[in-house]
C-alpha cells in the first residue's frame with residue numbers, strides 16, 4: 001500500500017497539464033504540502049436532517065495526524081459513500097464513528113461527533129451502548145471462531161437474547177439480506193471459518209445487520225465479492241435506505257454512484273468535496289474531484 | 299535495455315547458487331532432526347524393550363563350572379571382556395546368570411566365564427518360584443508334602459499336585475490380607491475417632507468435665523467391643539490359615555541342597571523350560587496383572603505398583619486442575635488487561651525466569667509454605683484434637699494436596715507463557731469485530747478470545763503435565779513416600795484424604811533403582827516402572843491432544 005507521500009508525485013504527474021495550471025488544482029498540492037484547505041460541502045447536504053454530525057474532528061496515530069478537521073454531516077436514512085485514494089483515512093474515519101480507535105494504542109483525538117445530537121466523544125458516553133446502535137463490516141472479513149449461526153446472532157447473544165425462535169428468525173432474515181442464506185442454510189452449525197473469503201464477508205454483513213443498528217458502517221464490504229454477490233449486497237443497501245443510515249467506503253466508483261445518495265471525496269486525511277452523488281459524479285465543484293471519480297488520478 | 303538479445307543474469311557471488319537452493323541448510327536441518335529422532339527413539343526403544351521383557355519367563359540354565367560348582371538361573375546378559383589371566387591379556391566372553399536363592403547363595407546374580415564352564419543343560423522340571431518374602435527361588439521340585447505325609451513324589455507328579463492345590467491357598471491368603479487391611483483397619487479407625495472425641499471433649503470443657511468423663515467412658519466401652527471384634531477376626535483368619543498350613547513343596551537346589559517351600563508363602567511358580575509359548579504368555583500376563591494391580595512387597599522390589607500408579611495419576615490431575623485456571627487467568631490479565639508498560643514486561647520476564655528455578659527449590663518452598671504455614675494453620679484450627687491425641691499433624695506435613703500445589707507452582711510459568719502466546723495469536727480483527735457488535739471486554743474474552751486460544755492453552759497444559767509427572771526432587775520434600783498403601787480416596791469417611799502421603803512412579807524409579815540394597819536385582823523392574831510412567835504420561839497427553847484437535851477443528855479451521 002503506497003503511503004501518502006509516495007502517492008503524491010504519482011498524482012501530480014498523472015494530472016493533465018491543462019488542469020495543473022488552474023488555481024483550483026493546487027488544492028491537492030496544498031494538502032500534500034500540509035496547508036489547510038477548506039472543504040467544499042454542497043448546500044443540499046447541509047439541508048438534510050443529519051443522523052451523525054462530524055465536527056472538526058482530528059485524529060493522530062502517535063505523532064502522525066491521520067484526520068484533519070473533518071466536518072461533515074451524515075444525512076439520516078440515506079446512503080453516504082466515502083471515496084478517496086488508499087491511505088487517505090477512510091477506514092480511520094469509519095472506526096472513529098463507533099470509537100473502535102479507542103482500542104488502538106497512542107491514538108489521540110480532538111473535535112467531536114454527535115449521534116442524534118448526543119456527543120460520541122463525551123467521557124460520560126457509554127461506548128458499549130454506542131456500539132450497539134451501530135453495525136460495522138470491516139475491510140477484511142473477520143468471522144468469529146464459532147458456528148455460522150452463532151456468528152449471525154452474536155450481537156443478540158451478548159444482549160442476553162436466548163429465545164430460539166427469535167434467534168432463528170433473525171438468523172434467517174439477516175442471512176437472506178446478505179445473500180448468503182441459500183448457500184449456508186444446511187450447515188448453520190458448522191464453523192464459520194470454513195467458509196470462503198467472499199462467504200465470510202457476507203456473513204459479516206449479516207452479523208452487522210442482525211441487531212438492526214441505526215447506523216451501518218461498511219468498509220469496502222464488496223472488495224472480496226464476485227459480481228453476483230456484489231449485486232446482491234448493493235440490492236441490500238438499496239433496501240436499507242429509508243430506514244437505516246449507511247456510511248460506506250468504496251474504491252469502486254460505479255458502486256458509489258449506483259448505491260449512494262451522497263458522496264464524500266477525501267484526500268490525505270482531509271475532506272475535499274462532499275455533495276449529492278449525482279453532482280459529485282457529473283458536475284463537481286472541484287476539478288480534482290472530477291479527475292478522481294473519473295479515474296484520471298488516484 | 300534496447301538489445302533484443304536474451305540476457306542471463308550474472309551471479310554476483312559464487313555462493314549465491316548454493317545458498318539460493320539452500321542445499322547446505324537442507325542437510326544441516328535434516329541432520330539435526332535425524333539426530334534428535336535417533337536419540338529419542340533410541341531412549342524410548344531401550345525403555346520399551348527392557349521394560350516389556352522383564353516379566354517374560356526366561357529358560358533356566360543349569361551350568362556346571364570347572365571347579366565343580368553347579369548353578370541354575372536365567373542368563374540375563376552376555377558380554378566380551380579382556381581378562382588378564384596367567385597367559386597374558388586375552389578376550390573372553392562371559393554371561394550373567396540370575397541365580398537367586400539369596401538366602402543360600404548370598405547374591406542374586408553371578409558372572410560366569412564361558413571358558414570355565416564344563417557343562418550346561420536345561421533341566422526340564424526346573425522351576426522359578428516367587429515367594430512372599432526372601433525373593434525368588436530356583437530349583438527342581440522333589441515332592442509335595444502335607445505335614446509329614448508325602449502327597450506326590452517325583453518332579454512331574456509333585457508339580458501337577460502343586461498346581462492343583464496352590465490357587466485355593468492363594469485365594470485364602472488374599473482373604474486374610476483383606477481382613478487384616480480392611481476390617482482390622484476399620485476397627486482401628488473407630489478406636490481412633492473415639493480417642494479423638496475424648497481429646498476434643500477434654501480440650502473443649504476441661505479434663506474433669508462431665509462431657510470428657512462421658513467421652514472417656516464411651517472410649518473404654520468401644521475398646522472393649524473392639525477387643526471382642528478383634529478376637530472374632532483372629533478366629534476367622536486362623537480358620538483360613540489352617541487348611542493352607544502344612545502344605546510344603548520340597549525342592550532341590552542346584553548345589554544339591556533340599557529346601558522346603560511352604561505353599562502359603564508362594565506367590566507364583568512356573569517351569570520355564572517346559573512352558574509352551576502360550577503358557578509363557580499366561581505367566582507374562584499374570585505377572586503384569588500383579589504388577590499393575592497389586593501392592594508392593596519386599597521394600598518395593600517385588601509385587602505391584604498399584605498405589606504408585608494411583609498417586610501419579612491423582613497428583614498429575616490435581617496439579618492440572620489447579621494450574622490450568624490459575625495460569626490462564628494470570629495470562630489473561632497480563633495479555634488482555636494489563637497496560638503494555640515496563641512493569642508488565644518485568645513481570646513477564648520474571649515469570650519466564652521462574653521456569654528456570656531448580657525444582658528442589660519449589661519443593662523447599664512447598665514444604666515451608668504449604669506444609670508448615672498453611673497446613674500447620676489448618677491443623678491448629680480444624681485438627682487440634684488429632685494433633686494433641688496422636689502428636690501427628692494432619693495437614694501440617696507432606697501430602698497429596700501439598701505436592702499437587704507445589705507441582706502446580708512449578709508448572710505455572712509453562713502454562714502462563716503458553717497461554718500468553720495463544721492469546722497473542724488471536725487476530726485483533728476478531729476482537730474488534732466483537733467490540734463493534736457491542737460486546738464488552740469480558741464478553742469478548744469469554745466468547746471469542748478464549749475459545750480461539752484454547753488449543754494453544756491445551757498445548758501448554760500438555761507440556762506442564764509432562765513436566766510435572768516426571769518430577770521427583772520436589773516431591774521428596776512434600777509428601778511422596780517409599781511405601782504408602784492407604785490411597786487418598788477410599789471407603790472411610792470423608793472418602794477423600796488429600797492430606798495423605800502417597801507413592802509415585804518417578805520416585806519409585808529412584809527408590810528401587812538407586813536406594814534398594816541390590817540395585818542389580820531391581821534393574822529390570824526399574825525399566826518396567828519407567829515404561830509404565832512413560833505410558834501414563836503418554837496416555838494423559840494423548841487425551842489432551844485429542845481434545846485439542848477436536849477444538850482446533852471447531853475453532854481454527856483454515857480457509858483458502
Ligand SMILES: Nc1ncnc2c1ncn2[C@@H]1O[C@H](COP(=O)(O)OP(=O)(O)OP(=O)(O)O)[C@@H](O)[C@H]1O
Pocket residue numbers: 001003004061066085086087088089090091092093104139
Ligand atoms: N494503527 C495505526 N497506527 C498508525 N498509523 C495508522 C494506523 N492505522 C492507520 N494508520 C495510518 O493512517 C492513515 C489512514 O489509514 P486508513 O486505514 O484510514 O486508510 P484508508 O483510507 O482506509 O485506506 P485503504 O483504502 O487502503 O483502506 C494511513 O496513512 C495509515 O498508514
Ligand SMILES: [Mg+2]
Pocket residue numbers: 090091092139219
Ligand atoms: Mg481502509
